Amino acid sequence: MNTLIFTLYSSSTFSQNIVKQVPCKPGSIEIRSFPDDESYIKINSDVKNQRVIFIATLDRPNDKLVPLIFAAETARALGASEIGLIAPYLAYMRQDKQFEEGEGITSKFCGKMLSNYFNWILTIDPHLHRYHSLNEIYSIPSHVLHATIQISNWIMSNIPDCLIIGPDQESAQWVTEIAKMVQAPFVILEKRRKGDKEVEISMPSIDKYKNLTPVVLDDIVSTAKTMIETVKLLKNLKMKSPICIAVHAVFAEDAYSELMNSGVAKIATCNTIEHPSNMIDVGEAVARYFSATMNN
């Protein structure tokens, strides 16, 4: 069985690394909107009896999900024998419980929807907080990769003496592992979310780390309020200017410029979502994993 990879929504470095290293052919697809905003889909490659993979990172997901699902259905109608989804950033993972009566647990709905159209999914550091595994919400096989090695290597090559700071309990899973690899001390802060764009963060005493460069590390930076509040606390403590690292550079609205102007020394993100702050490639790791595990 041959593999065809269709890149729909991706950072170019991420998808190029995959297409270069995985034994596959790039697929040709046309997706456009009609004047009334409905989607037009045309697959130009022969996908009959082939494995088809779509690369689609799912930040700002609402405009992407319909064309993606229609593309998968087109491939299936044309006879593709297997349809996989590489979604470097997986959407809707943060609504993982009913915080208030009446709310929809959209992480479940998204899992159910994508499971209907794909044979498997591969993603990087999905926001698994209250869920322990994607299997709790996806009924298809899921492959979860982590950016910890790539982030650790980047820190070791760029920041000699650092203190790793996790801005909330959810970040502990990344922070503890990366601090161990980098052999740096770490602290985990307490965060209370008061609204979509409002968080309150408290920091323990970090006086003994005054000479180290703070590295604020999180999985997602969306409104950037979590990072900005942490940077403010570090400034008040007269720490060195911090470096902010995130796996997924969602950066809603003006979040990037607000974070840039908050007093950070640098912002570095992985290329799961195309963004000017991308400094850490994870495409190569996906390609290696894919080549090693997927049957031909």
Ligand code: R5P
């Ligand atoms: C949430 O628990 C995540 O780990 C991030 O801390 C959060 O998504 C960051 O959001 P924001 O940038 O909007 O503060």
